[in-house]
């Protein structure tokens with residue numbers, strides 16, 4: 063006999079846990095099914111938290127090496143890999159334990175299995191248990207993609223999981239890709255002391271960001287000593303007795319690079335394999351993501367999807383918003399679709415790239431009339447005294463009304479700085495509204511006053 067629930071979540075990561083918690087507010091019988099070897103989800107175990115723990119250490123190391131610039135004498139600054147690794151494990155363990163306790167609490171029925179749809183409202187677990195529910199949420203996340211580059215799969219390259227678990231210094235690494243994972247980890251590896259070559263297909267890294275923002279990071283990467291080669295076409299990957307050889311075309315010539323290690327950072331794909339989605343009448347988009355409406359409902363109205371498996375943005379806070387939205391809708395409560403025009407996205411390179419609202423290219427595409435203004439960090443008091451002169455801030459506001467539509471920040475701690483503008487954008491404030499703020503001096507944040515004032519003048 064099948065056990066029946068009000069709401070079943072498949073996948074107890076960021077999206078799944080947020081949905082289960084939200085559904086439990088008004089429903090008694092909520093189940094979570096997670097077949098991962100460790101509970102906790104990508105963000106905690108192998109994504110945001112381990113990467114940002116390590117990247118922060120690498121930033122401190124980088125600053126220590128620039129000690130002379132700050133009038134300091136730090137004779138030796140280098141990574142202690144076993145201790146770096148141990149700190150990461152300790153930090154992650156704390157987050158994971160907390161999440162595991164939440165998932166295993168008596169509020170939910172937790173099944174440590176892989177699940178597969180065997181009917182429109184029926185799941186069969188890998189131990190044969192059959193579960194039915196009024197509504198389901200698929201929140202199975204994503205897996206590393208391996209595009210059909212000859213020899214890539216056969217050579218078993220590292221993925222981000224391997225880099226985030228290093229307890230020794232790799233002598234040299236070739237990083238394939240120019241997306242967020244590739245860039246964040248290429249700079250981390252370089253800063254801890256590896257020789258890094260990064261190979262990217264398009265003419266610029268970080269193609270989701272504006273070309274101006276990407277150009278700042280490219281210049282810093284090359285200045286720090288990363289060999290960054292853009293505008294390439296990968297031809298072949300081979301294992302050698304010393305490591306790896308990558309052949310690619312660049313400027314019409316065939317080029318070859320060799321290194322002890324190879325990192326495949328060529329993207330991730332939605333984790334839908336083996337879920338029996340066809341049996342449940344759930345359709346996928348061309349991208350492989352589960353197709354949903356604005357309430358995260360799939361083509362089977364009883365099956366919702368959220369997080370990396372649903373897209374369109376593979377970011378934790380979006381996964382959480384989508385999970386909460388799906389659970390509210392599935393349990394018959396008022397639910398507001400996610401407002402992607404207020405999206406915040408961040409790349410944790412140094413300098414960081416942060417964006418809020420509608421990107422400028424999208425404003426142009428939609429034919430929205432806007433005014434814009436920017437200001438560089440190399441002309442700002444606090445960033446000058448911090449020796450953090452790379453990058454700029456930019457504000458985009460609606461022509462006529464001055465309503466904030468978008469903002470971009472490339473620079474030190476851009477991930478923190480963007481949030482004052484993100485609040486303005488989400489609350490549909492105008493440039494004049496934001497200028498009522500007491501912007502403290504000297505801070506990095508007060509740099510926003512320059513483009514805000516310029517935008518106001520331009521209106």
Ligand SMILES: Cc1cc2nc3c(=O)[nH]c(=O)nc-3n(C[C@H](O)[C@H](O)[C@H](O)COP(=O)(O)OP(=O)(O)OC[C@H]3O[C@@H](n4cnc5c(N)ncnc54)[C@H](O)[C@@H]3O)c2cc1C
Nearest residue numbers: 073075076077097098103104105109177203369370376378
């Ligand atoms: C290196 C790296 C760094 C990142 N850094 C950031 C960052 O700084 N900021 C940010 O916002 N985002 C970051 N991300 C992205 C972020 O981690 C993801 O967007 C987010 O964790 C996705 O959450 P999710 O709930 O969709 O999936 P997950 O957290 O992956 O959860 C999916 C769960 O489903 C389970 N599961 C899968 N298949 C089945 C099945 N068939 N049956 C049962 N259970 C199943 C898995 O065990 C897992 O627990 C990073 C990603 C990577 C790889």
Ligand SMILES: NC(=O)c1ccc[n+]([C@@H]2O[C@H](COP(=O)([O-])OP(=O)(O)OC[C@H]3O[C@@H](n4cnc5c(N)ncnc54)[C@H](O)[C@@H]3O)[C@@H](O)[C@H]2O)c1
Nearest residue numbers: 209239240241242243244263327328329330376408409410
């Ligand atoms: N700071 C953050 O919020 C953060 C950090 C890491 C990851 N993430 C999320 O994880 C997701 C995955 O990141 P990612 O960097 O792995 O993927 P991505 O899709 O951002 O980047 C993949 C890269 O691989 C290249 N590529 C793909 N196929 C190729 C081929 N056949 N030949 C040559 N190049 C090819 C692409 O041009 C791109 O540069 C992202 O969507 C991101 O949202 C977020």
